[in-house]
Amino acid sequence: MTQNNDKLTPAAFGKVAVLLGGRSSEREVSLMSGQGVLNALRAQGVDAHAFDPAEKDLCALKTEGFARCFIALHGRHGEDGTVQGALELLGIPYTGSGVMASSMAMDKIMTKRIWRFEGLPTPDWRMVASVADTQAAFAALGSPMIVKPAREGSTIGLTKVTSAEQCAQAYALAARYDPEVLCEEFIAGDETTCPVLGTGAAAQALPLIRIVAPDGNYDYQNKYFTDTTQYHCPSGLPPQEEEAIQRMVEKAYRTLGCRGWARADVMIRASDRKPFLLEMNTSPGMTGHSLVPMAARAQGISYEALCLQLLATATLDSAAATS
Structure with missing residues (x-):
């Protein structure tokens, strides 16, 4: 699983910038992620x-x-293709997915369209542009329904709607962050996440993490700032079920053209144990609560080794196309 970095000593990487912070609604988490990576690389x-x-x-x-x-x-x-495009123009190799894969994965609606076309399971959805659209989606998708911005992360702007009366407030919250709003069928069951490392045919999934949040509410606060959320890695799922999800996530990753690393969120429906892909994160968190480092540790890869391994994959779209 680990890549061969024998030819890339720390000095061979040259002067490295850890891009952190930024202007997004996830700035606070990015500062924590970046500081962790910075410390690991310097060490x-x-x-x-x-x-x-x-x-x-x-x-x-x-x-x-x-x-x-x-x-x-x-x-x-940060992970929507814009900074990647700037780095392409500057000619400075960077970690993670390229311009197109980053922009597609950031757009949950586009991601779902691609996955659906490729025959990959994802919850049913509607794109809405008004409160009336949201109410119509609720009538079609049923209760509960998830309403969220199409291009945000970390559950920001997300509402779990259980009545038609909630639709107006849910739509207003999501639209505050993005003019494109996604209404999604709610999948009741096990919440899991699966990181992937590598590129193309060499991309491999890490162990699944099963997430048990207080009252089933895995929101921004419970993701980053509390210790009450439980993370199970090993997941405790039947090995055959976990392996099937890993293969599905690898296909989802390759379908979007991801490279370097990413993390897919997957719900397993309790009624029939069918897994559903929710989204692909192409610049996952690297904080003390983050999940890629947790899965990597289960695979025998330390946080420091993971950071070095990811840095070794830094490239440009043009270089990746000819490699």
Whole structure:
């Protein structure tokens, strides 16, 4: 599973920028992720420096001699293809997916369209543009229904709707973050997540993590700032079931054209144990509560080794196309 970094000593990486912070609604989490990555890389002798695009123009990456970037940004302008496009123009290799895969994965509606076309299971949905649309979606999808912005992360702007009266408030909250709002069928069952490392045919899923949140509410607070959410890794699922989900996630990852790393969220319907793909995160968290490092540890990869391994995958779309 681990990549061969024998030819890439810490010094060979050159001057490395850890992109953190940014201007998205996930800035606080990104600062925590970035600081963790920064500390891990420095501890292994990498010449790593914090770089916050909210405080410094990206062009400074070139003038200050950075050789590659570790993207620890989350949300808009971090994992939606925009910063990736800027780095392509600057010619500075970066971690994670390229421009197109990043932009598609950030858009939950586009992701679901692609997965549905490829025959991959994802909950039924409606794209809505008004309260009336949301109420119509509720009538079609049933209760409960999830209402969320199409291009946000970390459950920001999300509402679990259980009555038609909630539709107006749920739509208003989601639309505050994005003009495109997604209404999604709620899948009752086990909540899991599955990270993937690698690119193309070499991409492999890490062990699943089964998530048990207080009252089933895995929201922003319970993700990052409480210790009451339970994470089970090993997942405790039947091995055959876990392996089937891992293969499904690998296909979902390749279908979007992801590279380097990502993490898919999957619900397993209790009634028939059918798994459903919710979304693909192409710049996952790297905080003390984050799930990719947890799954990597279960695979025998330390946090420090994971950071170094990901840094070694930094590339450009043009380079990835010819490699």
